[in-house]
Amino acid sequence: MNRRTLIRAGLVWAGLGVLVAVPLAIAATSPLIAWRQPVYIVAGFAGVVAMALLLLQPLLAGGALPGLPSPRGRRLHGWVGGALVAAVVVHVAGLWLTSPPDVIDALLFASPTPFSDWGVIAMWALFAAALLAGLRFRLRIRPRIWRLAHTGLVALAVAGSVVHALLIEGTMGTASKALLCAAVVLALIKTVADLRTWALLLRRRS
């Protein structure tokens, strides 16, 4: 590895670290925490962790992270995907324990807060994307269709999560939250562009 690649790798990882660490630190020191029970604190924090993992996922899938090119990055993508699903489950379950009627309203799309609907849409899209990944070889879907479906579901999950997070008045700082959300969207766009996913749409069926 020459010096330039080393510097580039350092910068990429440092940038990612800041993007993830700052909102996590702000959430961990939020004044709102003083007035919340442990279950509610964990639930909120799981949401922040999920957003951070959502930033890593496309970069791992595309092999864009220094030191984690395609085969290794792709394998890690699967594990991080599992962790992401777990984080969302903890998020929703913790909120359910904190206030059951509010979560039931959200899951039934009967909530007074629009961000709940976006969160629930993102959750189902994420679960579907993960299920599709888990059953990839058992389902025997053509790779082209599989890639398009997985990417489409992920795009819906990302869009839903970002709107969900931006509309919420929670423990993350406004600026750091907006920055993390922008990074998540850009990471997805970069990966779709690098992998030329749209080309699958244009290609004729043979």
Added chain:
Amino acid sequence: MFRFKPTRRALLLAGAAGAGALISARSQFMVPAQAKGLEPTPSMRGGANNYRPGAPLVERIGGGGFLMTGTVLRAGDGAPLAGRRIQIWAHTTEGHERDPHSHGATLTDENGEFRMDMPQIVPAFGQPHGHLAYDAEHDGGGFKTVFLRPVMRSADERTLAAHFVLEPA
């Protein structure tokens, strides 16, 4: 076989005709606001969440410092309703919505006004908001139950107002 292949002009015409029909249909049902007088307040989505039927009448909730105010009027003529029982609860600096000590009830005065000194409301489930209930079953009756869920414009505010217009049962 019949094939539906509209031209752009046909689509535009059909769309315009549909929109026109909708507008004229709606105007048939529009009546002047004054004709029926004061409309009753509908219950808000999520307003009844974590409600505790029969929460006690209290001087103030917890240590106080935040003011919830509002009015209770009769639908139609807008007459103030005195002695109506309003329950108030919220996620505050002193407890969660589900905690019994976060709940308290008060009665309206002769002007139909109520005020409750309560702890500062803090953002919970994404919004700084309060809950208020007029429950027919825990009041003299005569009016239909209404649940409200007002949202504060900013978490820094120290007051919140909510107004009931009750429909005779």
